[in-house]
Amino acid sequence: MNNELLEHKVNLNEKRLNNHADRIDKLEQNDARKEIxxxxxxxxxxxxxxxxxxxxxxxxTAVVGFFIYAIQNHIFK
Structure with missing residues (x-):
């Protein structure tokens, strides 16, 4: 019974680690896409x-040119 329980817990932890590894890989891929x-x-x-x-x-330049034009043609008196 004790061996079966330990084996079950080890298998459960391996599945969790594999799941976390997959999630980390996906996050790294998303990070690379976001960086680009x-x-x-x-x-x-x-x-x-x-x-x-x-x-x-x-x-x-257009505003300065307009004021120069206006001064030369006596638009502003």
Whole structure:
């Protein structure tokens, strides 16, 4: 009886360990996928900030150009 109980507990613990190992493997795979998604998101954000910088530069240039035009044509008196 004692041997059977020990064998049952050992088998139960082995199943638990195997289950935990499988779960850890799945978590590692998900972690790798999330890491790739975060890297891609960072690249996208870098591209967007670069575009915004250029856009603000063009807008600022247009505003300065308008004021120079307005001063030369005496729009502001």
């Amino acid at each position: 998604q975060i890297e891609n998101l960072c690249r996208s954000i870098e591209g967007l900030t670069h575009t915004l910088k250029w856009g603000f530069g063009f807008i600022l």
